[in-house]
Amino acid sequence: MLKLLAPCLVVDTLYDINLEKLKKQGIRGIVFDLDNTIIPWNSSEICPEVLGWLTDLVNRDFKLCMVSNNGNRRVRQIAAQCEVPFVARALKPSRTGFRQAARVMELSPASIAVVGDQLFTDILGGNRLGMFTIWVKPLAAQEFIGTKFTRQLEKLAVRLLKSAGHLS
Template structure:
């Protein structure tokens, strides 16, 4: 179980992601979590800097998709601003949402990277399908109450992973 919680990479911000490394590893698509990964939790819009950064990624030969446990209308609004497809109500860490994202991008899961701020949803879900997982620090500490509870388990998991040398 702990093996599935270990991300392939850990970054402080999205801007630290090494796209040359992703290309070198054969990655062709990137799945992004929404809340606290590309926008602050409950924010209705994406900041201009992040929006431009996302819009520049297809020029680097990456297909993109947003995958979120949020409802369709919220995810659709952000995805429309970014000009990317999306999977809402993904029920992460279940594989269904990640498979659907790979299918939407026309790719197999083994050439897709997953970027998200939560070990128990984004990293676990991506690792279950053999995707390249990137764990990023959350943008804010404001979160859904369920996520706040999960973060406590995440802190424990991080301590155990560090103690065993896996993180």
């Protein structure tokens, strides 16, 4: 169970993800979280750097899908800025939203990477389906009040994962 919280890869920023390496290991699609992964949670604009990164992914022939627990309107408005398909109200860590993303991308879970800032939603949900999970540091220090509690649990989980040897 604890192992399901362990990300396959930990990076500081989106730009630290080695895209060539992902390609070589058979990853064809990337599912990414919205809030605090590609956009600060209180913002409604994707910054040019992140847009450039997304364009780079498309140019490298990765299929993309956004999977967010946030509501339909906000997710659609942001997805439109980068012309990426999306699943809103995904109820992560439920598998449903991730399965839906896999269908949209027409890929098997094993060929999909999940990029997200939260262990208990993005990483846990992706791991449950056998996707390659990438944990990225949150974009904004300021967060939704509910997330602050989750961050405390995350810290505890990281300690446990490290002591069990699931995370370096």
